[in-house]
Amino acid sequence: MTSADDRATLVSVARAAGVSRQTVSNALHAPGKVAPETLERVLAAVAELGYRPSLAARQLRTNRSRTLGLRLEHWGGGISGSVLDRFLHALVDEAQGRGYRVVLFTADDDSGEVARYGELLSSGQVDGFVLTSTHHGDARTAWLLERSVPFATFGRPWPSPGAEQEVSRDHCWVDVDGAAGTRAATEHLIAAGHEAPAYLGWPDGSGTGEDRRLGWAQALARAGVDPAAAVELKVPDSTAAAVEAVTAALSGDGGAVGAGGAPTAVVCASDSLALGARGAAARLGRPLEVIGFDDTPVADAIGVSSVAQPLGEAATLAVDLLLAQVEAGPDGPPPPRQHLLAPRLVLRGAP
Amino acid sequence: MTSADDRATLVSVARAAGVSRQTVSNALHAPGKVAPETLERVLAAVAELGYRPSLAARQLRTNRSRTLGLRLEHWGGGISGSVLDRFLHALVDEAQGRGYRVVLFTADDDSGEVARYGELLSSGQVDGFVLTSTHHGDARTAWLLERSVPFATFGRPWPSPGAEQEVSRDHCWVDVDGAAGTRAATEHLIAAGHEAPAYLGWPDGSGTGEDRRLGWAQALARAGVDPAAAVELKVPDSTAAAVEAVTAALSGDGGAVGAGGAPTAVVCASDSLALGARGAAARLGRPLEVIGFDDTPVADAIGVSSVAQPLGEAATLAVDLLLAQVEAGPDGPPPPRQHLLAPRLVLRGAP
Numbered sequence: 005m006t007s008a009d010d011r012a013t014l015v016s017v018a019r020a021a022g023v024s025r026q027t028v029s030n031a032l033h034a035p036g037k038v039a040p041e042t043l044e045r046v047l048a049a050v051a052e053l054g055y056r057p058s059l060a061a062r063q064l065r066t067n068r069s070r071t072l073g074l075r076l077e078h079w080g081g082g083i084s085g086s087v088l089d090r091f092l093h094a095l096v097d098e099a100q101g102r103g104y105r106v107v108l109f110t111a112d113d114d115s116g117e118v119a120r121y122g123e124l125l126s127s128g129q130v131d132g133f134v135l136t137s138t139h140h141g142d143a144r145t146a147w148l149l150e151r152s153v154p155f156a157t158f159g160r161p162w163p164s165p166g167a168e169q170e171v172s173r174d175h176c177w178v179d180v181d182g183a184a185g186t187r188a189a190t191e192h193l194i195a196a197g198h199e200a201p202a203y204l205g206w207p208d209g210s211g212t213g214e215d216r217r218l219g220w221a222q223a224l225a226r227a228g229v230d231p232a233a234a235v236e237l238k239v240p241d242s243t244a245a246a247v248e249a250v251t252a253a254l255s256g257d258g259g260a261v262g263a264g265g266a267p268t269a270v271v272c273a274s275d276s277l278a279l280g281a282r283g284a285a286a287r288l289g290r291p292l293e294v295i296g297f298d299d300t301p302v303a304d305a306i307g308v309s310s311v312a313q314p315l316g317e318a319a320t321l322a323v324d325l326l327l328a329q330v331e332a333g334p335d336g337p338p339p340p341r342q343h344l345l346a347p348r349l350v351l352r353g354a355p
Numbered sequence: 356m357t358s359a360d361d362r363a364t365l366v367s368v369a370r371a372a373g374v375s376r377q378t379v380s381n382a383l384h385a386p387g388k389v390a391p392e393t394l395e396r397v398l399a400a401v402a403e404l405g406y407r408p409s410l411a412a413r414q415l416r417t418n419r420s421r422t423l424g425l426r427l428e429h430w431g432g433g434i435s436g437s438v439l440d441r442f443l444h445a446l447v448d449e450a451q452g453r454g455y456r457v458v459l460f461t462a463d464d465d466s467g468e469v470a471r472y473g474e475l476l477s478s479g480q481v482d483g484f485v486l487t488s489t490h491h492g493d494a495r496t497a498w499l500l501e502r503s504v505p506f507a508t509f510g511r512p513w514p515s516p517g518a519e520q521e522v523s524r525d526h527c528w529v530d531v532d533g534a535a536g537t538r539a540a541t542e543h544l545i546a547a548g549h550e551a552p553a554y555l556g557w558p559d560g561s562g563t564g565e566d567r568r569l570g571w572a573q574a575l576a577r578a579g580v581d582p583a584a585a586v587e588l589k590v591p592d593s594t595a596a597a598v599e600a601v602t603a604a605l606s607g608d609g610g611a612v613g614a615g616g617a618p619t620a621v622v623c624a625s626d627s628l629a630l631g632a633r634g635a636a637a638r639l640g641r642p643l644e645v646i647g648f649d650d651t652p653v654a655d656a657i658g659v660s661s662v663a664q665p666l667g668e669a670a671t672l673a674v675d676l677l678l679a680q681v682e683a684g685p686d687g688p689p690p691p692r693q694h695l696l697a698p699r700l701v702l703r704g705a706p
Contacts, residue, residue: 071458079444083652089440093430096459105480107422107458108447129456243656279656301434302653305594305630 012053021049072099072326073130075117076108077137083243083276083300087313088136091158094319095134102327104131114143125153131330134322138162138177140211145175154329154337156322160344162211176325178318178343182212182297185311185347186219186271189295192349193269194227198293202235202253202267204246204277216273216297235267239277246272246280247287254290269293275300278308299350307352314345321345363404372400423450423677424481426468427459428488434594434627434653438664439487442509445670446485453678455482465494476504482681485673489513489528491562496526505680505688507673511695513562527676529669529694533563533648536662536698537570537622540646543700544620545578549644553586553604553618555597555628567624567648586618590628597623597631598638605641620644626651629659650701663699672696 018025023046030037031046038046049055074095077088096106107130111117121144124130132154135144140162148155160179186203193201203220206213221231235253239245254266270292272278278296285292296303299312321343329337369376374397381388382397389397400406425446428439447457458481462468472495475481483505486495491513499506511530537554544552554571557564572582586604590596605617621643623629629647636643647654650663672694680688 076444076447078448079441083656086437086440086652089437089443090430092440092459093427096427097429097461100461105458105460107456108443109456110448110451276656279653283657301437302630302656305434305627305653306634 012050012055014055017046017049017053017055020053021046068330069129069131070103071105071107071130072323073107073109073121073124073133075111075120075136078110078112083274083279083302086300087298087315091136091315091319094316095322098316098319098323102323104323104327106134117144118147121148121153125151132156132326134158134326138211140209149175154326156325156329158318158322159212160342174340176329176340176342178321178325178345180313180318180345180347182215182311182347183219183222185297185313185349186216186273187223188219188347188349189271189297189309189311190220190223191227192351193271193293193295194223196269196293198267198269200224200229200234200267201269201271201293202237203231203272204237204239204250204270204281205273206241207238213273220271235265235270241274241276243276243280243283246277247284248280250281250284250292251288254284254288254292266290267292270295272296274298275303275308275310278303278310279306282306282308295349303350303352309349309351312348312350314347317345318343363401363406365406368397368400368404368406371404372397419681420480420482421454422456422458422481423674424458424460424472424475424484426462426471426487429461429463434625434630434651437651438649438666442487442666442670445667446673449667449670449674453674455674455678457485468495469498472499472504476502483507483677485509485677489562491560500526505677507676507680509669509673510563511693525691527680527691527693529672529676529696531664531669531696531698533566533662533698534570534573536648536664536700537567537624538574539570539698539700540622540648540660540662541571541574542578543702544622544644544646545574547620547644549618549620551575551580551585551618552620552622552644553588554582554623555588555590555601555621555632556624557592558589564624571622586616586621592625592627594627594631594634597628598635599631601632601635601643602639605635605639605643617641618643621646623647625649626654626659626661629654629661630657633657633659646700654701654703658703660700660702663701665696665698668696669694 014025014028018028021028023042027038027042028046031043032050074092076092099106109120109124111120121133133148135155135157136159138157138159138161142161145157145161156176156178158178160177161175190201201220203217205217224231224234237249237253239249250270256266268291270281272281272295275296275298278294279302281292281294285294294308296308296310299310303310325341332338365376365379369379372379374393378389378393379397382394383401425443427443450457460471460475462471472484484499486506486508487510489508489510489512493512496508496512507527507529509529511528512526541552552571554568556568575582575585588600588604590600601621607617619642621632623632623646626647626649629645630653632643632645636645645659647659647661650661654661676692683689
């Protein structure tokens with residue numbers, strides 16, 4: 005590898021071939037303008053010196069940066085925050101395998117993220133975007149669709165009342181079927197003899213949260229149990245809040261949404277909540293089967309069952325969907341496609 | 356914000372001002388070549404249309420990408436893996452505040468990382484690099500130093516036998532004083548009445564690991580305890596391995612490096628190990644004070660004391676050190692500087 009200081013330049017190639025810089029440029033970009041034997045001499049010098057036209061110069065010609073943009077969310081702490089970081093690792097690997105890089109930026113909210121899109125697009129620094137954390141009333145996808153900017157989201161569009169809803173649903177996305185995950189978890193617990201597993205979820209208002217709750221309710225209903233009669237707890241995504249809520253539920257205290265008695269098993273919307281549920285049961289010396297969500301490193305470390313998202317597959321498909329738009333030929337981009345991936349139930353015994 | 360489709364171009368500015376494209380370009384980059392009243396008309400059109408020369412064009416002139424490169428390590432699982440992801444979040448925030456972006460790439464090892472440096476530099480895509488996970492025999496820093504490429508490392512150079520050692524130590528780095536962290540943890544336990552806290556660390560060969568072990572040994576020596584007489588366990592960074600080793604040590608089994616009896620407190624090289632130590636003690640019903648390292652979300656969630664690295668400060672300083680080199684004026688880059696940051700002991704009671 006040549007060093008940054010002595011690498012070949014247009015000037016050194018021109019000198020080696022005994023031609024002008026313009027002739028080198030023509031040989032590379034408009035070879036028809038160059039006499040055959042001159043062309044041969046220039047290309048031999050290019051090959052011998054290992055000359056590579058700079059990216060900045062190539063970009064001016066191809067209008068392609070081979071770079072994908074992604075907003076890196078602020079570090080929020082918490083056990084489940086690592087899910088998007090794991091997706092990022094998979095995305096960078098996948099993009100690199102396809103010859104693309106990932107450039108990161110931050111923003112405080114949707115409008116800040118849209119402002120960054122504008123900056124990156126107008127300066128030609130990205131070919132498209134990957135979006136994470138789709139949510140009710142997402143302003144980002146409508147903005148990108150209006151401008152025909154290539155993008156794909158990890159997370160489906162969550163319907164919400166609003167005029168742009170139908171438009172913004174029609175784009176490329178990859179998501180994981182959360183309901184299928186909690187349904188499998190609940191069915192596993194019912195098969196193991198727990199008549200009415202409880203649900204420990206988040207407060208209303210999260211599309212992801214409602215999806216995960218749905219799978220639990222579906223599995224109960226299929227087993228002939230009215231979800232309204234089972235224990236349901238709603239707490240913020242913190243282990244401490246989960247400890248408190250589950251302690252109350254196991255003690256027969258109020259606080260549970262449903263009318264059931266003390267649960268013997270609980271399906272959780274996250275591993276943070278699962279950790280709290282297990283802590284509460286251990287402290288009270290009560291048996292409680294717990295299944296979390298996201299299969300975080302902590303679930304693995306302490307032996308809690310959990311629902312694993314196929315993050316590698318999600319990243320591969322997101323890059324596929326995005327690059328199909330970026331690299332679309334003369335016939336224009338393909339119609340939007342969507343992938344809803346099945347999660348996997350990972351069963352563990354306590355260590 | 357104008358859309359990507361109707362944004363101002365050199366052509367639209369030229370048309371609005373009634374001049375040639377070359378005149379617009381001259382007005383922006385060589386205003387002395389343009390008659391004053393023409394210049395005024397062109398700049399008015401630039402302002403009115405909101406024209407921004409593209410980044411690719413600006414790069415050709417300034418030879419600056421305003422982008423910093425960072426290798427994103429492969430996702431390794433584990434509780435402590437999140438430390439570098441938290442550093443990444445802080446780094447992207449800090450870089451953006453200074454008008455720089457962060458582009459990510461991956462590599463399997465040092466030589467793969469160096470190959471990427473070469474690609475990014477020769478294509479003009481980065482102004483410099485941030486390196487993480489410095490290690491014995493690090494081949495990357497010598498490569499960058501030889502080529503005078505701006506860089507800063509998060510992690511100090513770890514000495515190892517080899518010719519390039521002295522050269523590669525003399526660069527910009529930021530690191531956290533791991534020994535100070537374990538020293539504070541050990542002193543805290545001694546002050547709380549534990550005569551000889553044990554150490555649960557990694558196998559030999561890690562500069563970071565040896566640094567963390569050192570603080571424990573120093574605190575014992577200062578308290579008049581021979582570290583060789585205390586219990587010392589060496590295991591890979593996994594919770595399961597920690598459970599096994601601590602179970603053996605608490606049971607009076609062999610396996611401990613030192614000759615001490617069953618410990619009543621243990622300082623750990625990571626939160627993964629701390630989690631295992633606590634699990635082993637709980638299972639045996641034995642009291643054991645545990646202090647981890649890295650203050651991961653799991654330590655917070657389950658109430659384990661830990662040593663916190665100041666990752667935000669480290670990112671700020673790494674960007675400072677790197678940009679001082681990138682933006683060095685005619686007098687050339689400043690001499691290398693280093694920052695060794697003090698960690699913080701975070702004490703928690705079990706929930």
